Amino acid sequence: MSWLLGRNRPQPQQDAVLAGGSDDEDKNVDPQLSNAERKAMEAYRFDSSALERAADAARTLERSRHAREALELSKLQELTRQQEYQTKIKEYEAHVEQAKVEQKRIDHEERRKTLVEETKQQQQRAQYQDQLSRRRYEDQLTQQQRVQEENLRKQEESVARQEAMRRQTIEHEIEMKEKNRLKLLEHEMRVKAKVDRENRDINLEQIRLKAQEHRTTVLESIKTAGTVIGAGFDAMLTDWDKVLTAAGGLSLLALGVYAARGATGVTSRYIESRIGKPTLVGETSRFALLDALKHPIRYIRRLTSKPTDALQGVVLNPKLEERLRDVAIATKNTRINRGLYRNILMHGPPGTGKTMFAKKLAEHSGMDYAIMTGGDVAPMGKEAVTGIHKVFDWSQTSRRGLLLFVDEADAFLRKRSSEHISEDLRAALNAFLYRTSEQNEKFMLVLASNTPEQFDYAINDRLDEMVEFTLPGLEERERLLRLYFDKYVLKPAAEGARRFKLETFDYGATCSTMAKVCEGMSGREISKLGVSWQAAVYASENGVLTEKMVLDRARSAAAQHKQKMAWLSDHERLDHKSVTGGKIE
Numbered sequence: 001m002s003w004l005l006g007r008n009r010p011q012p013q014q015d016a017v018l019a020g021g022s023d024d025e026d027k028n029v030d031p032q033l034s035n036a037e038r039k040a041m042e043a044y045r046f047d048s049s050a051l052e053r054a055a056d057a058a059r060t061l062e063r064s065r066h067a068r069e070a071l072e073l074s075k076l077q078e079l080t081r082q083q084e085y086q087t088k089i090k091e092y093e094a095h096v097e098q099a100k101v102e103q104k105r106i107d108h109e110e111r112r113k114t115l116v117e118e119t120k121q122q123q124q125r126a127q128y129q130d131q132l133s134r135r136r137y138e139d140q141l142t143q144q145q146r147v148q149e150e151n152l153r154k155q156e157e158s159v160a161r162q163e164a165m166r167r168q169t170i171e172h173e174i175e176m177k178e179k180n181r182l183k184l185l186e187h188e189m190r191v192k193a194k195v196d197r198e199n200r201d202i203n204l205e206q207i208r209l210k211a212q213e214h215r216t217t218v219l220e221s222i223k224t225a226g227t228v229i230g231a232g233f234d235a236m237l238t239d240w241d242k243v244l245t246a247a248g249g250l251s252l253l254a255l256g257v258y259a260a261r262g263a264t265g266v267t268s269r270y271i272e273s274r275i276g277k278p279t280l281v282g283e284t285s286r287f288a289l290l291d292a293l294k295h296p297i298r299y300i301r302r303l304t305s306k307p308t309d310a311l312q313g314v315v316l317n318p319k320l321e322e323r324l325r326d327v328a329i330a331t332k333n334t335r336i337n338r339g340l341y342r343n344i345l346m347h348g349p350p351g352t353g354k355t356m357f358a359k360k361l362a363e364h365s366g367m368d369y370a371i372m373t374g375g376d377v378a379p380m381g382k383e384a385v386t387g388i389h390k391v392f393d394w395s396q397t398s399r400r401g402l403l404l405f406v407d408e409a410d411a412f413l414r415k416r417s418s419e420h421i422s423e424d425l426r427a428a429l430n431a432f433l434y435r436t437s438e439q440n441e442k443f444m445l446v447l448a449s450n451t452p453e454q455f456d457y458a459i460n461d462r463l464d465e466m467v468e469f470t471l472p473g474l475e476e477r478e479r480l481l482r483l484y485f486d487k488y489v490l491k492p493a494a495e496g497a498r499r500f501k502l503e504t505f506d507y508g509a510t511c512s513t514m515a516k517v518c519e520g521m522s523g524r525e526i527s528k529l530g531v532s533w534q535a536a537v538y539a540s541e542n543g544v545l546t547e548k549m550v551l552d553r554a555r556s557a558a559a560q561h562k563q564k565m566a567w568l569s570d571h572e573r574l575d576h577k578s579v580t581g582g583k584i585e
């Protein structure tokens, strides 16, 4: 419609029209008027030229052939523009809706976060409250414990004071009694002395009479005996037959005595070589005839005893236990099948259970065992060879099969090339080698040594199995401590032994603590610790073994062990590494 109102017309023309108009108007304005009055008048003036132009245009349009189409077109354009506006409005509304949804989502998210945060804070608050209450409870417990300990201490002190008082009273009583007794004795002696003094003459007379009587009796007896023997001799010497008979009888009696003595010696020597224990054998489970007569019940019990577990009461590391179990099974089957026994070497630090296992092995396999010590061979000198042969002869006669355990075997089975070995020892070694050159179905040889590197090579050559016994590790120490705590403390306490009571504490935990303390100690040292707990109870005043006493003994044993290790000379450290299990502290 702008073209209709002439807005799109070129500006100069319009300006010209406006200017023209203005000129005409200026002509109509009174020249007498001031500028201000003129301006005020212009404000009320109406420019009708635009309306006139519009009317002209409308007339021109009415006259135009395309007026109708132009109007329709302009209407259409107007409609289109309105629709565009509507679309934009709708888009805008959609945007607004979306913004609202987004806002809602953000609000929801915010609320959720707030909720999570609040929950977290509540949890933290609850945890903190919980911690506080726990701490309060622990504090209460500690306080109670302290009070209890204090009470206990006071009670103990009071008991100790009472005990001291009681002891003082008893001592005082004893002292008084002793004094009274001495006074009484003195009085009695004094009275007796007085009486004696008064009766001295009578007593002397009595003694004199008794002595005279005794002398007369003796003289009478001698006189009678002399008369009888003299008469006998007189009768015998006058009769020669009686003399000859007496001489013959005496000679026969002497002969009988000597013959009997000789025969007994020969028989006993024969019996000893067959069944008697050789001097080199220190300990044996084999019963001699005499032992069977002396202890028949023990003998019968042993005959009827069932084989035990070879590792019962022996605590070793699991791998070694497994290996020894194999050895035990093999040995038992060898005995059952009358096979050839294998020779075993057990080496390792002292007190690690070598002898113990050897005995158990024999019991488990149903064999007898005999223990000899290598150190006993050297002092026998020239007799050593005979001694060794006796041991092997005796071993051959065992019906059940014999496990011959040679402890400290290195003492006489050392290298022949060594300068330290004497002639007698060399001969003993040769005898030993001779008797063990072949494997045997009568006896099993088990050698034990702390220093097997000293063995003669010929001995090494005879070994079928070598087993190393090591010092117990932490786990084994704990098992050993439990074993010996049970054996030496719990059992006697449970059996109600007199003056043997045990305080209640966590025994398992105490054993674990001690296992750490007793580092480096051998099985023997730990078993001795068990005995020392018993000694502690017997030495205590009230006969109660407390946890503190148990731990104190363990600490003391560990300190002693350290001291022993420190005493090892350099020579021992180098030569006897196996004494310390390779560990030198």
Ligand SMILES: Nc1ncnc2c1ncn2[C@@H]1O[C@H](COP(=O)(O)OP(=O)(O)OP(=O)(O)O)[C@@H](O)[C@H]1O
Binding pocket: 313, 314, 315, 316, 349, 350, 351, 352, 353, 354, 355, 356, 357, 407, 448, 449, 450, 469, 480, 522, 523, 524, 525, 527
């Ligand atoms: N592994 C172990 N398990 C249980 N007890 C043990 C063990 N080792 C040693 N003992 C205890 O120590 C004692 C001595 O052990 P044993 O005589 O067997 O040691 P060893 O190795 O033969 O020592 P040594 O080389 O000095 O002859 C045993 O009687 C036992 O009480």
